[in-house]
Amino acid sequence: MICRQQIRHGGFVETDNRLEIRTVASELAQATFAEDVRAGLSRTPKALPPRYFYDALGSTLFEAICLLSEYYLTRAEREILERHAADIIGLVGSPLEIVEFGSGSGEKTRLLFDAALDRQTSLRYLPVDISESALRASADAILDVYPALRISGFVSDYDGAIAAMRSLDRTGIRRLALFLGSNIGNLDEAAACGFLSGVRATLEPGDALLLGADLRKDEATLVDAYDDPLGVTAAFNLNLLGRINRELGGNFDLRSFSHVASWDAGEGCIRMHLASSADQFVRIDALDLEIHFSRGETIHTEDSRKYDLTSIDRLAAATGFERSRTWTDSRERFSSNLLVVRS
Numbered sequence: 001m002i003c004r005q006q007i008r009h010g011g012f013v014e015t016d017n018r019l020e021i022r023t024v025a026s027e028l029a030q031a032t033f034a035e036d037v038r039a040g041l042s043r044t045p046k047a048l049p050p051r052y053f054y055d056a057l058g059s060t061l062f063e064a065i066c067l068l069s070e071y072y073l074t075r076a077e078r079e080i081l082e083r084h085a086a087d088i089i090g091l092v093g094s095p096l097e098i099v100e101f102g103s104g105s106g107e108k109t110r111l112l113f114d115a116a117l118d119r120q121t122s123l124r125y126l127p128v129d130i131s132e133s134a135l136r137a138s139a140d141a142i143l144d145v146y147p148a149l150r151i152s153g154f155v156s157d158y159d160g161a162i163a164a165m166r167s168l169d170r171t172g173i174r175r176l177a178l179f180l181g182s183n184i185g186n187l188d189e190a191a192a193c194g195f196l197s198g199v200r201a202t203l204e205p206g207d208a209l210l211l212g213a214d215l216r217k218d219e220a221t222l223v224d225a226y227d228d229p230l231g232v233t234a235a236f237n238l239n240l241l242g243r244i245n246r247e248l249g250g251n252f253d254l255r256s257f258s259h260v261a262s263w264d265a266g267e268g269c270i271r272m273h274l275a276s277s278a279d280q281f282v283r284i285d286a287l288d289l290e291i292h293f294s295r296g297e298t299i300h301t302e303d304s305r306k307y308d309l310t311s312i313d314r315l316a317a318a319t320g321f322e323r324s325r326t327w328t329d330s331r332e333r334f335s336s337n338l339l340v341v342r343s
Contacts, residue, residue, distance in 0.1 A: 103127030249285030
């Protein structure tokens with residue numbers, strides 16, 4: 001039997017025997033999407049936040065990106081977890097629970113479940129995803145495989161989940177938070193510090209954060225990873241305009257925009273844009289807004305920053321953590337960093 005109970009922040013918690021899903025501030029999240037689209041497309045230069053990539057279609061397209069030969073990040077991180085999951089869990093200690101921000105399919109996380117369940121008889125997993133459909137699909141798949149697992153999921157942005165998570169009881173167990181992939185690279189320095197400080201507020205001495213960070217490397221490898229010849233990344237980027245059409249009544253012609261990825265060596269990041277191929281007007285009915293695009297004008301949709309160990313140490317120190325261990329894949333393209341709570 002599934003039960004629903006109202007919770008703070010305008011959401012609800014839905015539970016059955018092994019699955020609990022909290023929807024946090026869902027109405028606010030929709031309003032924020034509309035407000036962010038209005039603000040981002042009314043400014044100069046135009047920009048949209050990358051967190052809105054991940055509706056149901058966007059999440060599916062990202063899973064396809066992860067299978068591309070050019071997109072090395074997922075395979076490199078999986079290699080690290082296959083080799084070192086037991087070491088990671090052992091360093092944190094047990095019993096523990098696992099929190100994951102931006103959980104997606106949870107495929108790589110299963111390697112950490114296996115290592116944790118080798119040391120304890122049951123495990124609570126707390127995934128956070130802005131897409132309810134993606135979270136439910138991954139939760140159902142995971143529960144089928146792991147009978148000793150219990151899932152308390154959050155349909156929320158990171159801030160909402162962090163606020164809600166502080167009230168959860170976890171007496172006597174440690175917490176391992178996960179921020180995998182290259183998600184930290186999507187945040188500028190101020191936003192990265194704000195997010196990690198928020199995560200730190202949900203942790204106690206003895207807890208840790210496993211932070212994935214892509215490492216700096218040659219420009220050609222980086223650009224290929226974000227501009228694949230099959231056009232999957234282009235479809236992922238363009239889906240942001242499709243989402244505006246579907247949810248806000250936009251009339252973007254996706255054929256009149258193109259995907260652009262470039263390397264900014266000074267800032268150490270890949271920048272993604274959508275470029276208008278014509279002088280055109282676009283209307284968004286829900287916002288009662290008409291936007292002019294000049295030929296060649298772009299919408300900035302994502303930055304993906306690349307790190308070295310010095311910059312990771314600086315970020316950890318600024319947010320109440322200390323880098324305890326770092327693992328890299330065999331080609332030293334990607335890093336998994338265990339950040340422990342600084343006392």
